[in-house]
Amino acid sequence: MPHYSRCLLCGWLVSQFVAGALGAASLRAGIKRSVFGKMPDGEEIHLYTLTNPNGMQVGITNYGARIVSIVVPDRHGNMADVVLGFDNLEGYLGKDPYFGAIVGRYGNRIAKGRFALDGVDYTLPINDGPNSLHGGTQGFDKKVWTARELSQVHPAVELTYLSRDGEEGFPGDLRVQVVYTLEESNALRIDYRATTDKDTVLNLTNHSYFNLAGEGSGSILDQEIMINAASFTPIDATMIPTGEILSVAGTPFDFRHLTRIGARINDDDQQLKFAHGYDDNFVLNHRGPGLVLASRAVDPHSGRVLEVFTTEPGVQFYTGNFLDGSVRGKGGKAYAYRSAFTLETQHFPDSPNHPNFPSTELKPGETYHQTTVFKFSTAN
Ligand code: GLA
Numbered sequence: 001m002p003h004y005s006r007c008l009l010c011g012w013l014v015s016q017f018v019a020g021a022l023g024a025a026s027l028r029a030g031i032k033r034s035v036f037g038k039m040p041d042g043e044e045i046h047l048y049t050l051t052n053p054n055g056m057q058v059g060i061t062n063y064g065a066r067i068v069s070i071v072v073p074d075r076h077g078n079m080a081d082v083v084l085g086f087d088n089l090e091g092y093l094g095k096d097p098y099f100g101a102i103v104g105r106y107g108n109r110i111a112k113g114r115f116a117l118d119g120v121d122y123t124l125p126i127n128d129g130p131n132s133l134h135g136g137t138q139g140f141d142k143k144v145w146t147a148r149e150l151s152q153v154h155p156a157v158e159l160t161y162l163s164r165d166g167e168e169g170f171p172g173d174l175r176v177q178v179v180y181t182l183e184e185s186n187a188l189r190i191d192y193r194a195t196t197d198k199d200t201v202l203n204l205t206n207h208s209y210f211n212l213a214g215e216g217s218g219s220i221l222d223q224e225i226m227i228n229a230a231s232f233t234p235i236d237a238t239m240i241p242t243g244e245i246l247s248v249a250g251t252p253f254d255f256r257h258l259t260r261i262g263a264r265i266n267d268d269d270q271q272l273k274f275a276h277g278y279d280d281n282f283v284l285n286h287r288g289p290g291l292v293l294a295s296r297a298v299d300p301h302s303g304r305v306l307e308v309f310t311t312e313p314g315v316q317f318y319t320g321n322f323l324d325g326s327v328r329g330k331g332g333k334a335y336a337y338r339s340a341f342t343l344e345t346q347h348f349p350d351s352p353n354h355p356n357f358p359s360t361e362l363k364p365g366e367t368y369h370q371t372t373v374f375k376f377s378t379a380n
Pocket of ligand 1: 097098108318322342344
């Protein structure tokens, strides 16, 4: 179209028209199911692709009830996948640092893999230094969940899993349901529900690794974050909470205003040194029950914004300090040190051993219900 190239505005108008026409045809809201791979025993694993009317797409697999992809626009409408992960199931069956997974039964660490409940001592697998991390060696991230498409206004997938009494050392048959709903406001809502037949402890979270410039695009240190927390739970050298609840004021943990993630990450601070960066639980400022804005993250370059809302009392902000380029993700990209951050909404780590922390106990007859929303938008 040589005559259009002379007129920048005309060229732009034509490209918008073509994009709009293509968009209308291909971006139909709904759910598509495809094969994601096979488990070693031959069981077929699926990928559910949820699309909303704006063209935002979210990939969910029933292996580990994981978020595989989140494709959202930047300020110019360019789409990018903003979560780390793999192209197929095989990747997740290899070396995988919980990419996008539902973590359970207990998100984050339990000191020395021990806790007592109703006077009974329980022992969990040790898989992180002297401690138990993310539900043990065969946590919910490694389980095959049962998936069902839900017919409701917005595209939604339900995933259920029955964790048997004694699995990874935890008591009680636990029935877990996770529902992912993709809303028109470019919000991905996660509803967690669970019931038990014996007293147990439970702390579910989603372990998505975000890079708002696009997965595999390098460091996140120039992206900015606000965390709605006046205090945090400091850790010891093995990354177990000391039990204190400390004010963030005057520390590198003060993210009450939008701040570059990298601004203070290399400060001479013992907490940062223990975790090799940020890997801490923040105590969210709740003013009552219901959802609260936990965090806002902004990539000034692309303009992409992520807001996280949750009913949970805490959020674990982790800056990918254990990524070292050895994991090759989507398209074979090497995921480098600090090339993603997580915002794991949850109860506090090691709560069963800290009576001053909000309780993680679940009893028969009760229904555990927590909600977290990842909402995407853009800023100029
Ligand atoms: C959580 C932990 C981190 C690390 C990651 C997974 O964020 O707090 O220390 O274990 O999970 O690699």
